[in-house]
Amino acid sequence: MEEKILEMAIIGAGPAGLTAAIYGARGGLDTAVFAGPAAGGQLLMTMDIENFPGFANPISGFDLMTKVLTQAKRLGAQIINENVREIEVSSNLFTIRAGQKDYKTKTIIIATGAQARWLGLPSESKLMGKGISGCATCDGFFYKGKEVAVIGGGDTAAEDALFLTKFATKVYMIHRRDQLRAAFLLQQKIKSNPKIEMIYDHVVEEFLGENKVEGAILKNVKTGDKKTLNASAFFVAIGHTPNTEIFKGKVKLDNEGYVEVNANFETSVEGIYAAGDVCDRIYKQAIVAAGSGCMAAMNAIKHLENK
Ligand SMILES: Cc1cc2nc3c(=O)[nH]c(=O)nc-3n(C[C@H](O)[C@H](O)[C@H](O)COP(=O)(O)OP(=O)(O)OC[C@H]3O[C@@H](n4cnc5c(N)ncnc54)[C@H](O)[C@@H]3O)c2cc1C
Missing domain, CATH: 3.50.50.60 (FAD/NAD(P)-binding domain)
Known part of the structure; x- marks a missing residue:
């Protein structure tokens, strides 16, 4: 045949x-x-x-x-x-x-x-869709009046952070380096936005929470010091x-x-x-x-x- x-x-x-x-x-x-x-x-x-x-x-x-x-x-x-x-x-x-x-x-x-590229942490997979998101446009609206965080330092992370300020009371931007990689204009906008707080030189070591995310343990890549950051959502924006x-x-x-x-x-x-x-x-x-x-x-x- x-x-x-x-x-x-x-x-x-x-x-x-x-x-x-x-x-x-x-x-x-x-x-x-x-x-x-x-x-x-x-x-x-x-x-x-x-x-x-x-x-x-x-x-x-x-x-x-x-x-x-x-x-x-x-x-x-x-x-x-x-x-x-x-x-x-x-x-x-x-x-x-x-x-x-x-x-x-x-x-x-x-x-x-x-x-979407993810951090690859077990707590990240556990809390995916429960406060861990890869899409600010899709999920930002759910966090009106809350404090949220964006992970990354490129254009997407910067755009996500700016977008999230429309809903969130505060947006932390966690970046593993000591300066952003985002375009200059975006960097200016980030710096002049009072709702955005930069956390440079830090990586997420683990997310906290059982049925929904409550925060994350951050590690300073230069000193090794650790601290807890409380936030209702974490947007992973490290590329696709x-x-x-x-x-x-x-x-x-x-x-x-x-x-x-x-x-x-x-x-x-x-x-x-x-x-x-x-x-x-x-x-x-x-x-x-x-x-x-x-x-x-x-x-x-x-x-x-x-x-
Ligand atoms: C957690 C999350 C939440 C999201 N929420 C929203 C939302 O609320 N609203 C919205 O508009 N968008 C949302 N998005 C984005 C949206 O899912 C994507 O934009 C959309 O799915 C892209 O569609 P696509 O058909 O191009 O690709 P995909 O949806 O990625 O589909 C491609 C498919 O091709 C398959 N494939 C890959 N290689 C091969 C191969 N060799 N042979 C056969 N099959 C293959 C893949 O396994 C996959 O099933 C979200 C994304 C994520 C990750």
Whole structure:
């Protein structure tokens, strides 16, 4: 029997990948999503989503992504619960190697997301979503009138700290060095904001609390001295790593490993698109990922029509 050729192969089943699948399937394409062991993406790590349109009340990441997955399946997208190991790029047909099989496809949408970098402390995993967050835009609103802390010293950490001053009464910024790495203008804004207190030369040794975070033990990297900082939330802002290892040398990546795309979400290879956090250095929000998944899929459909 001749092997079936997919028209759209989507790698990754977060908001970007599953939205692309909805548009691919509704566009009449033979669409498959390589979802890894569990579809859903990063939102599975969060309990309360309040900023995804369409839900008047908070919805958990699991419930939201189950709905999106069900929708994609109902419309005819095939979900393959395998990690993609490799892609082979050729001029007219691509090969995807996943599990024990090879799949041929006319287009690919890369939607493998990015991972927030964490400190790697056991207390951090225990209290994740219970006061430990990787997203100030997503969770800052929950800490109105509270004292919070941001960990990091780059642009994202500085922007997060400034954003959090809208809600929190005080924002500590914990940085392991004796000066910020953030852009000069951001540094000026940080310094002139009375709600922000810098804690230089310190790292978090452990977070405190059982069912919600109550504080952290900080260690001075120069003297070794330790102190306790009480705060209702800690925002870890030490960067993201895009999931692009398997695409190195296949499509163009930028210096931080994000897939480079143009305004049509086309990569450096004709017929291969990218969407969501894997190509988004700035927003990293579910609605943006979903929107770019839609755009990538619509452009892939157009590309096939014009072939
Ligand atoms: C704790 C937390 C809370 C958040 N809260 C909010 C919020 O309230 N509101 C909001 O808008 N955003 C929130 N975000 C951000 C949001 O989750 C992301 O912006 C969004 O999930 C990005 O979607 P994506 O589809 O690009 O990637 P992802 O959601 O990262 O999905 C990519 C998927 O691809 C899979 N994958 C990777 N490599 C492969 C491979 N080789 N083969 C197959 N599959 C692969 C990954 O395992 C993952 O499942 C939050 C993020 C975190 C971490």
